[in-house]
Amino acid sequence: DAGITQSPRHKVTETGTPVTLRCHQTENHRYMYWYRQDPGHGLRLIHYSYGVKDTDKGEVSDGYSVSRSKTEDFLLTLESATSSQTSVYFCAISDAGQPPSYGYTFGSGTRLTVV
Amino acid sequence: AQKVTQAQTEISVVEKEDVTLDCVYETRDTTYYLFWYKQPPSGELVFLIRRNSFDEQNEISGRYSWNFQKSTSSFNFTITASQVVDSAVYFCALGGGGSNYKLTFGKGTLLTVNP
Numbered sequence: 001d002a003g004i005t006q007s008p009r010h011k012v013t014e015t016g017t018p019v020t021l022r023c024h025q026t027e028n029h030r031y032m033y034w035y036r037q038d039p040g041h042g043l044r045l046i047h048y049s050y051g052v053k054d055t056d057k058g059e060v061s062d063g064y065s066v067s068r069s070k071t072e073d074f075l076l077t078l079e080s081a082t083s084s085q086t087s088v089y090f091c092a093i094s095d096a097g098q099p100p101s102y103g104y105t106f107g108s109g110t111r112l113t114v115v
Numbered sequence: 116a117q118k119v120t121q122a123q124t125e126i127s128v129v130e131k132e133d134v135t136l137d138c139v140y141e142t143r144d145t146t147y148y149l150f151w152y153k154q155p156p157s158g159e160l161v162f163l164i165r166r167n168s169f170d171e172q173n174e175i176s177g178r179y180s181w182n183f184q185k186s187t188s189s190f191n192f193t194i195t196a197s198q199v200v201d202s203a204v205y206f207c208a209l210g211g212g213g214s215n216y217k218l219t220f221g222k223g224t225l226l227t228v229n230p
Contacts, residue, residue, distance in 0.1 A: 042121075103150060108158070
């Protein structure tokens with residue numbers, strides 16, 4: 001069992017269209033994160049969630065919004081996709097137990113191409 | 116702000132050579148966590164190790180070893196007797212205590228092991 005799944009795995013969309021990526025977990029972890037991976041930049045945090053309806057911005061949040069209405073789902077929305085948002089998007093989950101296990105489990109990634 | 120520097124963008128070695136991947140970090144936190152992740156050509160991100168800031172013991176796991184030195188803010192990763200299957204991008208990451216468990220990643224080092 002993967003424990004964390006991302007959908008879709010691949011998507012091609014046109015500039016200006018809205019796009020929503022989904023991250024689903026079955027681990028009941030409190031923390032969820034969205035990162036993007038680009039050549040020469042490594043992984044950069046877009047948004048994260050520390051509980052249902054509790055979200056905050058990361059270092060590259062412009063042009064993105066998120067929602068978390070239940071523990072298992074964390075949605076990332078590109079309101080109006082631009083070519084600069086062509087990237088591979090990774091979702092991660094973390095369980096902050098006592099002591100915190102502190103380490104991510106990553107999804108398989110979504111490759112998004114904006115044309 | 117936290118920062119992770121992986122100065123080596125790409126490394127190429129011949130099989131059976133030893134190779135060290137460098138990681139230097141910056142943080143003002145007194146408690147923090149360091150990680151290494153592997154990303155093989157298939158694209159998934161695989162957790163390798165976590166080290167707490169208060170535990171400077173080096174660790175060895177098979178052909179992998181990690182050297183954590185707080186005095187130089189470094190957490191280097193050595194692969195002994197490299198194999199073709201070690202070819203991947205390796206990411207070093209840093210997380211601070213009480214930071215909602217966000218991780219800051221380096222830009223990664225692409226390791227190519229040639230037969």
